[in-house]
Amino acid sequence: MSEPVDLAIIGAGPAGLAAAATAVELGLKTVVLDEQTEPGGQIYRAIESVTAKRSDHLDILGSDYAAGLELAQGFRASGAHYLPQRTVWQIDEERNVFASGPNGVEVIAAKRVLVAVGAMERPVPVPGWELPGVMTCGAVQNMLKGSSLVPEGRVMVVGLGPLLLLIAQQLARAGADVAAVLETAPLGNYAAAMTRLPQALMAPGYIAKGRAILAELRDRGVALRRGVADVRLTGDDRVREIEYRWRGRSRREPVDMALLHQGVVPNANLGMSLRIDHTWDAMQRCFTPNVDDWGNTSTEGILAAGDCSGIGGALVAEWRGRLAALDVARQLESIGAEERDNRAQPVRRDRDRHMLVRPFLDTLYKPRHDSLAPPDADTMVCRCEEVRAGEIRQLTTEQNCPGPNQMKTFVRCGMGPCQGRLCGLTVVELMAECRGVDVSEIGYYRIRPPVKPVTVGELATLEEIDAG
Amino acid sequence: MFKQLPDDNAELVTVIIEEQSVKVPSDYSVAAAVLANWTGPSRTTPVSGAPRGPYCMMGACFDCLMEIDGVPNQQACMIPVAEGMSIRRQDGARGVEI
Numbered sequence: 001m002s003e004p005v006d007l008a009i010i011g012a013g014p015a016g017l018a019a020a021a022t023a024v025e026l027g028l029k030t031v032v033l034d035e036q037t038e039p040g041g042q043i044y045r046a047i048e049s050v051t052a053k054r055s056d057h058l059d060i061l062g063s064d065y066a067a068g069l070e071l072a073q074g075f076r077a078s079g080a081h082y083l084p085q086r087t088v089w090q091i092d093e094e095r096n097v098f099a100s101g102p103n104g105v106e107v108i109a110a111k112r113v114l115v116a117v118g119a120m121e122r123p124v125p126v127p128g129w130e131l132p133g134v135m136t137c138g139a140v141q142n143m144l145k146g147s148s149l150v151p152e153g154r155v156m157v158v159g160l161g162p163l164l165l166l167i168a169q170q171l172a173r174a175g176a177d178v179a180a181v182l183e184t185a186p187l188g189n190y191a192a193a194m195t196r197l198p199q200a201l202m203a204p205g206y207i208a209k210g211r212a213i214l215a216e217l218r219d220r221g222v223a224l225r226r227g228v229a230d231v232r233l234t235g236d237d238r239v240r241e242i243e244y245r246w247r248g249r250s251r252r253e254p255v256d257m258a259l260l261h262q263g264v265v266p267n268a269n270l271g272m273s274l275r276i277d278h279t280w281d282a283m284q285r286c287f288t289p290n291v292d293d294w295g296n297t298s299t300e301g302i303l304a305a306g307d308c309s310g311i312g313g314a315l316v317a318e319w320r321g322r323l324a325a326l327d328v329a330r331q332l333e334s335i336g337a338e339e340r341d342n343r344a345q346p347v348r349r350d351r352d353r354h355m356l357v358r359p360f361l362d363t364l365y366k367p368r369h370d371s372l373a374p375p376d377a378d379t380m381v382c383r384c385e386e387v388r389a390g391e392i393r394q395l396t397t398e399q400n401c402p403g404p405n406q407m408k409t410f411v412r413c414g415m416g417p418c419q420g421r422l423c424g425l426t427v428v429e430l431m432a433e434c435r436g437v438d439v440s441e442i443g444y445y446r447i448r449p450p451v452k453p454v455t456v457g458e459l460a461t462l463e464e465i466d467a468g
Numbered sequence: 469m470f471k472q473l474p475d476d477n478a479e480l481v482t483v484i485i486e487e488q489s490v491k492v493p494s495d496y497s498v499a500a501a502v503l504a505n506w507t508g509p510s511r512t513t514p515v516s517g518a519p520r521g522p523y524c525m526m527g528a529c530f531d532c533l534m535e536i537d538g539v540p541n542q543q544a545c546m547i548p549v550a551e552g553m554s555i556r557r558q559d560g561a562r563g564v565e566i
């Protein structure tokens with residue numbers, strides 16, 4: 001086995017990039033593995049190519065996106081060893097990191113591992129969400145960033161959250177025909193969020209940016225319908241129509257594409273496979289890993305930073321990444337506790353100030369209960385194994401299926417290739433509702449490695465690499 | 469389903485989607501190439517044969533599984549296109565067991 005590196009970072013988004021630059025600066029031998037072809041993560045996806053090859057598209061994507069270049073450049077200049085197109089599917093107890101990529105399977109031994117795998121969009125189980133032509137808002141934004149592709153035809157943007165509005169704005173700028181933004185936040189959320197507004201205004205920039213996006217959507221003539229409910233998509237080999245309730249009336253309209261979004265949740269599978277303790281967040285409706293102020297988890301030698309450690313947004317992700325790197329440097333004795341604390345002080349201050357906006361956003365964009373636990377029995381819950389909401393309810397109430405792991409063996413939900421990423425949260429919300437208990441009492445699927453499918457052929461290529 | 473924004477600097481590669489030869493920018497993923505040249509579902513499901521297309525474009529949902537250069541169950545949204553690549557829809561075959 002080759003000499004272990006000091007720090008292996010999984011994920012080259014803001015958290016991983018910032019952590020890597022800090023770690024190298026403090027003298028740590030650092031490797032960064034990421035599934036994408038370029039650094040940037042979700043927010044800054046393809047930032048280097050867009051800036052170099054199609055900089056006119058930066059106007060569409062906006063200044064927050066363009067700002068990511070600096071982070072990517074800082075990372076490139078740091079000298080951290082970067083392994084793109086590597087999917088990490090297992091980290092064992094000795095902190096050997098297993099990844100698949102263009103060279104087959106590679107293993108990297110590390111003294112510390114930072115999990116910085118970001119967030120994913122929350123599943124949006126509405127009738128018809130499995131039809132071709134129905135995609136997430138983030139998916140379409142990803143295509144705009146990575147491939148300069150814009151959805152064709154009549155597009156409906158449906159759901160809630162800051163990203164929903166940002167992406168609607170980017171699509172409108174890119175010339176997409178955004179027929180309307182259908183916001184599904186319950187109208188009561190607005191009143192509830194108001195009490196959090198003064199605190200949110202202390203976090204720099206967020207509220208003003210939100211207002212600017214709303215104003216631009218209005219100027220561009222994109223209708224914003226608030227208080228939409230009962231969304232249903234219908235079609236044949238692709239989506240053709242959308243039905244929804246708005247202002248007490250049912251509506252039905254033709255669509256060419258429907259783009260769904262209900263906020264983002266931590267990308268939890270890798271962390272869960274490491275047996276990191278997680279806690280149910282009743283406000284954000286997701287499981288979040290338990291971390292200390294530096295990102296240390298309950299599993300020895302494993303830290304988590306960025307949106308996978310709890311949703312805080314891209315800037316907070318960056319600062320959490322730096323803090324994690326500082327503590328790793330202390331643990332490995334490249335710096336002392338005092339230097340760590342001195343360096344951490346301004347970073348913590350920025351992080352804490354920016355977190356002030358979260359209670360407002362979490363309250364305003366808390367999904368409706370029926371977006372989390374679909375009332376319609378035919379709604380697809382597990383897309384891989386085609387398990388519907390009615391089956392989950394029936395097994396919970398009539399067969400007393402005790403938990404999500406037993407549900408797996410009953411109907412195979414969570415056993416398909418996505419490993420429950422797209423059904424797990426819905427299954428536990430449905431079970432909690434049927435039992436009349438909190439989701440924390442239901443728990444979650446037990447996630448075991450490999451967290452992404454690996455073939456026997458890939459395993460045959462297993463080789464150790466010296467990341468030096 | 470998607471149209472390309474003007475991009476004069478794009479380098480093009482030729483890929484074959486279901487016998488149809490198309491030119492796409494070299495930094496497309498396979499799923500992007502398929503969505504930009506949509507002729508029908510990129511896969512049908514093993515359970516009921518229902519049509520599906522890419523959904524998340526970030527490697528989470530596995531609804532973009534396709535047959536790429538003869539290998540089934542490939543995550544089309546995570547694989548960049550390459551010159552001469554053959555891309556086929558995946559009919560029903562069950563995803564990789566894990």
Ligand SMILES: Cc1cc2nc3c(=O)[nH]c(=O)nc-3n(C[C@H](O)[C@@H](O)[C@H](O)COP(=O)(O)OP(=O)(O)OC[C@H]3O[C@@H](n4cnc5c(N)ncnc54)[C@H](O)[C@@H]3O)c2cc1C
Nearest residue numbers: 011013014015035041042043088117118138306307313314
């Ligand atoms: C689709 C999507 C689009 C978003 N767009 C925006 C936006 O435009 N603006 C905004 O403010 N926020 C956006 N967000 C929110 C996002 O969470 C940001 O706050 C920010 O990107 C978080 O940074 P991060 O470093 O924590 O994670 P990310 O930026 O998500 O980076 C995580 C990285 O880890 C990699 N990764 C994940 N799993 C593995 C694995 N097993 N092996 C190897 N690599 C892995 C991913 O490829 C990714 O590059 C988006 C979120 C999503 C899900």
Ligand code: FES
Nearest residue numbers: 525529530532545
């Ligand atoms: S589209 Fe979701 S994994 Fe590829």
